[in-house]
Amino acid sequence: MANDKRNTLRPRFNIYWMWGIIIAVILGWAYLGGGGQQSKINWDVLRDTLLPAGHVQRVQVLNREVAQVYLEPQSVSYYKNQERYRYIPDQGPQFFFNIGSLEKFENDYQAARDSIERTAAGGGVAVPALTFENESSGWMTMFWQIFPFLLIVVFWIIIMRRMNGAGGGGAGGGGGVFSVGKAKARLFDKDNDQKVTFKDVAGLEEAKVEVMEVVDFLRNPGKYSELGGKIPKGALLVGPPGTGKTLLAKAVAGEANVPFFSISGSDFVEMFVGVGASRVRDLFKQAKDKAPCIVFIDEIDAIGRARSKNSGWSSNDERENTLNQLLTEMDGFGTNAGVIVLAATNRADILDKALLRAGRFDRQIEVGLPDIKERAEIFAVHLKKLKLDPKLDTDFLARQTPGFSGADIANVCNEAALIAARKNKNQVERQDFMDAIDRIIGGLERKNKIITDAEKRTIAFHEAGHATVSWMLKWANPLLKVTIIPRGKALGAAWYLPDERQITTREQMIHEMAALLGGRASEELTFGEISSGALNDLERTTKQAYAMVAYYGMSGAIGNRSFYDSTGQSEMMFGKPYSDETARLIDREVNALIEECYVLAKKILSEHADGLRRLAELLLEREVIFTEDLEQIFGKRQAGARNPLETGDSAREGNGTGDGAEGRGGRVASLPDAVDETRQEAEPASDMNRPEGE
Known part of the structure; x- marks a missing residue:
């Protein structure tokens, strides 16, 4: 057991450690020179x-450029005790200096030698004669000349391996720096263990067809070719985030029993010029080799x-070159027989028109938010676990x-x-x-948030006003449900259950805004x-009012006109x-x-002032x-208004303090934080009141 614990705690070996040790040894040897450094x-x-x-044992001239001084053994300790020479x-040489002209140095040295010997005659001081030594620069000098370039090459290889994911992954893996132009598509085939079929995709019945x-x-x-029909070359899955576009594509891979290449659009984007177009070519080359495939x-x-129509305005040549290659x-002069392209996006309005034309993406498949029946099917799938x-x-x-959405x-x-x-x-x-639905829509409960009694009373009447109207x-x-317990950035909230209607009348919008x-x-x-608590309410009301007047033509003065741009090209307008x-x-x-x-x-609240007060006091x-x-x-x-109690959409449980608060709605009208004066939108995304195409 102890050995297992030691093995668990022992750090794993890394090849970069060897590089560090080698460099440290070389630097130590070069600069310390076996325990010291010439002064x-x-x-x-x-x-x-x-x-x-008389401390000099000999003076050696090296390569006619440097004089090296060797001290007597008994004199070394004397100089090492001095701070400057410690x-x-x-083992010598202990000192060195550049001599400049060799002939002049020889003359100066001989003159100093003669002078010292005459001065110290009979004193026993002997001055050694000069010696000369010539040696090549050696492998160390060569090493230090190529070492910087070696480091640059090593770091470049490491960076490129990191950029290319160590050369791994899918059909375009391997090759390191030389595979930068290869497509990184992941290949699924009939032998792949991770299969998703249409049985795993709940809802989306029309898209599955x-x-x-x-x-x-x-x-x-043969079933289609006998009648002269041709399968679409491409299909584009369009819908809001989280509706199951990628899951549907995985189901196609599991059902088709043909090779399936999966790649993200961002995988074509690279820092090197021309790489995106190269990866597009490589992807389709691999697909043609395995046709028929998806x-x-x-x-x-x-x-x-x-x-961009104007090269000087927000253009990106590399991205556009990649698109041109795609x-x-x-649908170019080449043939892609047997290669079908599926793509997914939630921003179809910004795609290039040439990409959406017939012959490339022949059809667009809408993958929208699920209705009540489809939501029940999706719940059934996730509840199995x-x-x-x-x-x-x-x-x-x-x-x-x-x-x-499904997500x-x-x-x-x-x-x-x-x-x-x-x-x-x-x-569960x-x-x-x-509680989970409330947590996702409204945010985390913050019962410890400090709120004064006056603020709490204002919040209660604010939320009671929403509920009454x-x-x-x-x-x-x-x-x-209505609560005055803070959630997220909101100080109070009211939960509603909106009708899942496809069109909305003017009277319905008026009632919602009221x-x-x-x-x-x-x-x-x-x-x-x-107070400032109605910030979010005013924002939503203003947007709804402008939509009614400028988009839906619900104003008598404006008439049946709409200034909404469904093409998504309004940013090109000045x-x-x-x-x-x-x-x-x-x-x-x-x-x-x-x-x-x-x-x-105000009219509704004035007519039911007593009920408003009772409701606020109850809150x-x-x-x-x-x-x-x-x-x-x-x-x-x-009569005619929908009551959640009549359809079983709400049930009261809990102790009435907020811990057991149940019920959930699609819209929340609540007070924002008094300091921040902003709050998150607690309403799930719904397109029922938006123009078609938005």
């Missing part, structure tokens, strides 16, 4: 001090961004997560398991999923003043697509629209209230 002196010291004292070696046609062609090409390019917008390979409460209803979880649902399941483990539970229960207006989103303004209206009616007079008219219409909604909110007492609490105060919602 440089001048001719005066030798003539006036060393020679008259590092001279025990499209890509299964590609798989069917690769399996049975090439999948993830995040193709990294290289497929629209090329366009040529997909969890130890669940048998009473858990998957359909209930699907109803609580409108606007969630969001996977995150909910993981967070629920972590919350259950944190509470030492033996299984429904309440854990509700949304409950009384027919088309406002039904409320699930509900957003209910918080500020409640503050004004109750306290006679307003001005607005309307006059200054129209801009002023838009501003006036937006102001009138927001004022209309604000007046409606101050319990900190969390639910749908049934609003029903007890205000009664049932008016």
Whole structure:
């Protein structure tokens, strides 16, 4: 056991250690010279001090340039005791100096020798004669000449190996610095163990039908060729992040039973000029060698961004050269028989039009956010790995997560398991999923945040205003839960369950905006003043109002006109697509629209002032209230309005202090942090109120 522990703690050997040891030994030998270093002196010291004292054993002229002084053995310790000469070696030479002209040095030395011997006649001081030595520079000198270049080469190789991932990975691996132009695509084939099939992809039924046609062609090409049909050369998967585009491509690889090359668009981008185009050529060369096959390019917008029409404005020659090579390979003079290109992006609006034309990417497959049925299927896939409460209803979880993508649902399941483990539970229960949804939407609870009583009362009436207006207006989103416990940057929050509708009427938008303004209206009616807590509400209301006037044509003064640019090329414009007079008219219409909604909110709150006060006091007492609490105060919602209680979308559990708060909504209207005055958007991404194509 002790030996195993020592082996575990022992550091692993690294080849760079050997380099460090060798360099240290060489430097030590060169500079220490076996325990010391010659000290440089001048001719005066030798003539006036060393020679008259009789400390010199011999003086040697090396290569007619340097005089080396060897001391008598008994004199070495004398000089080593002096601070200046303490590092001279025990074995000579101990001193040296440059002599300049050899002939002059010989004359000066002989003259000094004669003078010292005459002066010290009979005294026993003997001055040695000069000796001469010629030697080559040796391998050490050669080494020091080539050592800097050797270091440069070594560092260059190390850097290039790191840049190329040590030359590994996929079809383009190996070769180190010489493989920089090789494609780094990962190859999947029928022998690959990590297979994903369409059974592993929940939802996305329409998208699966499209890509299964590609798989069917690769399996049975004769079925289409007999009728004269040709399979599309490319298919582009388009959709928001986290909706399963890459997972769908992996399923195609598992179902097709043909070679499948997977590469990211960023893998074509390199610091060296021409490398991107070279990797595109190499990728398609490998694909042609293994045809029929599929090439999948993830995040193709990294290289497929629209090329600049003005070379001096935001152009990137290297990226554009890579795109040009990709366009040529997909539909150039060459043939790509049997090579089908799949690509994925969430920024189709910025892709080059030449890339999207027929003959390259013949079809675009929309991979959108899942609906309630598809969310239930996705939950069923991710819940298989969890130890669940048998009473858990998957359909209930699907109803609580409108606007969630597949990645969001996977995150909910993981967070629920972590919350259950944190509470030492033996299984993941429904309440854990509700807490996970609240955590993801609103942020982490911050019960220890210091809030004064006056601020807490303002927050309570603010949130009660949202809840009251949304409950009384027919088309406002039904409320699930209201809390004044801080979450993330928000000081309070209201959870709603929005309708999953595809179109929205003007009246529905008016009711939603009035509900957003209910918080500020409640503050004004109750306290006679307003606060900074409505920052996020005002931001969302303003954007919605401008969309109604400038995009949807819902203003009588503007008429049936829209200034929305669905092509995504608005950044190329130098001005607005309307006059200054129209801009002023838009501003006036937006102001009138927001004022209309604000007046409606104040009217609702004035008519139900007693209910507003009771609701706020209940919030101050319990900190969390639910749908049934609003029903007890205000009664049932008016006919035609959707009530979460009637569909089982909300259930009250917990102790009423916020720990057991359950229920979840797609929209949160809450107070921002009083200092930061900004807060995160706690509403899941939803396209129901956005223009088509946005």
